[in-house]
Amino acid sequence: MKQILILGAGTAGTMMANKLSKGLDIEEWKITIVDKDKIHYYQPGLLFIPFDIYKKEDVIKPKANFFPSNVEFIITEISKILPEENKVLFTDGKTIKYDFLLIATGTNVCPEETPGLKGNLWYKNIFDFYTLNGALELQKFFRYWEGGKLVVNIADMPFKCPVAPIEFVCLADDFFTKKGIRDKVDITYVTPLSGAFTKPIATKMLSELLEEKNIHVVTDFYLEKVDNEKKTIVSYDGIEIPFDVLTIVPLNKGDEMIARSGMGDELNYVPTNKFTLQSDKYQNIFIIGDAANIPTSKAGSVAHFASEIVYENLICAIEGRTLTAKFDGHANCYIETGKGKGVLIDFNYDTEPLPGTFPLPGIGPFGLLKNTKMNHYGKILFRWIYWHILLKGKEMPIESHMTFAGKNKVNI
Amino acid sequence: MVEKIIAGVTVNVNNEGYLENPAQWTKDIALEIAKEYNLTLTEKHFQVIDYLRKAHLNGETLTMRKVGSSGIVDIKGLYELFPGGPLKISSKIAGIPKPTSCV
Numbered sequence: 001m002k003q004i005l006i007l008g009a010g011t012a013g014t015m016m017a018n019k020l021s022k023g024l025d026i027e028e029w030k031i032t033i034v035d036k037d038k039i040h041y042y043q044p045g046l047l048f049i050p051f052d053i054y055k056k057e058d059v060i061k062p063k064a065n066f067f068p069s070n071v072e073f074i075i076t077e078i079s080k081i082l083p084e085e086n087k088v089l090f091t092d093g094k095t096i097k098y099d100f101l102l103i104a105t106g107t108n109v110c111p112e113e114t115p116g117l118k119g120n121l122w123y124k125n126i127f128d129f130y131t132l133n134g135a136l137e138l139q140k141f142f143r144y145w146e147g148g149k150l151v152v153n154i155a156d157m158p159f160k161c162p163v164a165p166i167e168f169v170c171l172a173d174d175f176f177t178k179k180g181i182r183d184k185v186d187i188t189y190v191t192p193l194s195g196a197f198t199k200p201i202a203t204k205m206l207s208e209l210l211e212e213k214n215i216h217v218v219t220d221f222y223l224e225k226v227d228n229e230k231k232t233i234v235s236y237d238g239i240e241i242p243f244d245v246l247t248i249v250p251l252n253k254g255d256e257m258i259a260r261s262g263m264g265d266e267l268n269y270v271p272t273n274k275f276t277l278q279s280d281k282y283q284n285i286f287i288i289g290d291a292a293n294i295p296t297s298k299a300g301s302v303a304h305f306a307s308e309i310v311y312e313n314l315i316c317a318i319e320g321r322t323l324t325a326k327f328d329g330h331a332n333c334y335i336e337t338g339k340g341k342g343v344l345i346d347f348n349y350d351t352e353p354l355p356g357t358f359p360l361p362g363i364g365p366f367g368l369l370k371n372t373k374m375n376h377y378g379k380i381l382f383r384w385i386y387w388h389i390l391l392k393g394k395e396m397p398i399e400s401h402m403t404f405a406g407k408n409k410v411n412i
Numbered sequence: 413m414v415e416k417i418i419a420g421v422t423v424n425v426n427n428e429g430y431l432e433n434p435a436q437w438t439k440d441i442a443l444e445i446a447k448e449y450n451l452t453l454t455e456k457h458f459q460v461i462d463y464l465r466k467a468h469l470n471g472e473t474l475t476m477r478k479v480g481s482s483g484i485v486d487i488k489g490l491y492e493l494f495p496g497g498p499l500k501i502s503s504k505i506a507g508i509p510k511p512t513s514c515v
């Protein structure tokens with residue numbers, strides 16, 4: 001039997017295991033997926049925990065629920081890939097030889113990389129919401145907080161789900177308004193970018209939205225350290241911003257295992273062909289999800305669109321044909337904006353988010369780059385879709401390649 | 413795209429003044445653009461510029477952290493050399509495109 005080994009059973013790995021188990025001849029292929037964690041976290045749901053909208057139980061399920069019986073699921077930590085020997089080592093001393101390898105080990109937050117971030121104030125006045133623990137601690141804090149300066153800061157680029165911190169400040173505005181203390185809460189969004197978002201048209205739309213909500217935006221702030229005594233964040237050029245509570249998106253890095261394998265860039269992301277999703281160096285290795293260094297968003301929707309490309313190209317590679325599928329970097333994100341509304345953006349490597357309707361041109365039901373109630377329902381529905389359709393690798397009524405149909409050209 | 417004469421050479425720049433073609437770059441152009449930022453380029457500046465140009469030609473994506481771990485200068489040092497927006501300004505002086513952060 002030949003072996004396909006999938007490293008990481010998060011969003012991307014789980015989708016691939018399901019796709020492959022349906023598509024490959026199971027007499028001929030053994031599919032194995034490995035993860036150190038037996039719990040699957042619905043990461044987009046972490047955003048809602050600090051504001052008491054979701055509970056812990058809403059965002060966790062056993063990983064084992066999501067694999068068909070012909071996929072072998074092993075819980076163990078990956079120590080190292082030996083790509084020259086087509087072999088993976090595990091920390092328990094076992095090894096697995098593979099014919100084809102899929103790397104789907106995602107990205108992690110690394111608060112320890114910023115001086116002072118994990119100091120005295122960690123989980124007292126400083127929280128991340130990118131981990132379940134951080135989100136739960138912040139939930140407890142916000143329940144009893146009576147107001148002050150809330151600073152939301154992104155430590156560095158790139159980070160997964162680049163819209164999440166914008167959603168966070170919008171939901172905070174909503175939350176404190178409902179609590180009746182919005183006038184006592186000063187919200188500041190501090191980013192290393194030169195605007196609220198990277199792409200111009202979406203940045204303009206989102207900046208106006210933040211202004212409307214009286215959320216201050218500080219741009220071009222590149223975090224050097226946190227001063228625990230003075231309760232300030234300090235940039236490399238010496239600018240200090242005081243906070244009473246800091247919500248941080250720490251530096252994101254690929255797993256250390258990638259570095260141990262000598263397969264990553266300076267942030268442990270694996271050099272990947274942005275069109276074929278094959279490793280730049282090894283023909284029998286493909287990378288899917290946040291672990292790849294491709295220039296698009298690190299998001300579940302991107303992993304979903306990429307999964308069809310990886311599937312097709314893996315089959316080509318198995319059959320010794322040239323790789324025919326070409327990824328366009330397609331991303332599609334619902335941005336929760338509070339007050340029961342949301343904005344939807346759809347873009348790829350070459351095209352920035354444009355206004356229009358989605359997925360049906362001229363009809364919708366979702367409005368692109370518009371703040372609507374329907375888009376909010378899209379986000380809420382997404383949790384159900386994630387658990388029941390996306391992870392299981394079922395077809396979704398959305399093309400993997402971005403389309404211009406239903407989009408309007410704009411001049412800014 | 414517009415044509416502009418910098419240090420006596422005609423080059424193509426985009427609407428933000430970044431060179432469209434890194435091959436048109438010369439040291440004199442660097443010195444000239446640096447003046448717009450009131451910078452007098454030293455040996456150290458040129459080491460950074462050299463690194464940026466090589467990395468760009470290699471198709472690498474440049475980030476502040478990457479330059480900071482290049483062994484040539486740390487991030488603090490980069491801010492001292494090119495105050496304001498270190499990577500944006502140094503890239504402009506180096507004649508390479510404005511660094512884009514991915515979404």
Ligand SMILES: Cc1cc2nc3c(=O)[nH]c(=O)nc-3n(C[C@H](O)[C@H](O)[C@H](O)COP(=O)(O)OP(=O)(O)OC[C@H]3O[C@@H](n4cnc5c(N)ncnc54)[C@H](O)[C@@H]3O)c2cc1C
Nearest residue numbers: 008010011012036043044078105106161289290299300301
């Ligand atoms: C707050 C938040 C909100 C988000 N909102 C959205 C959204 O609205 N829409 C959207 O599309 N995306 C969103 N995302 C992003 C999305 O969750 C990720 O992009 C997606 O989960 C990436 O999938 P992945 O499989 O690449 O990585 P992951 O799902 O993170 O999986 C990686 C897996 O690899 C395992 N692993 C890593 N290293 C090892 C090792 N050495 N040994 C064993 N196992 C290992 C990990 O345990 C993990 O299970 C959000 C993320 C966050 C944090």
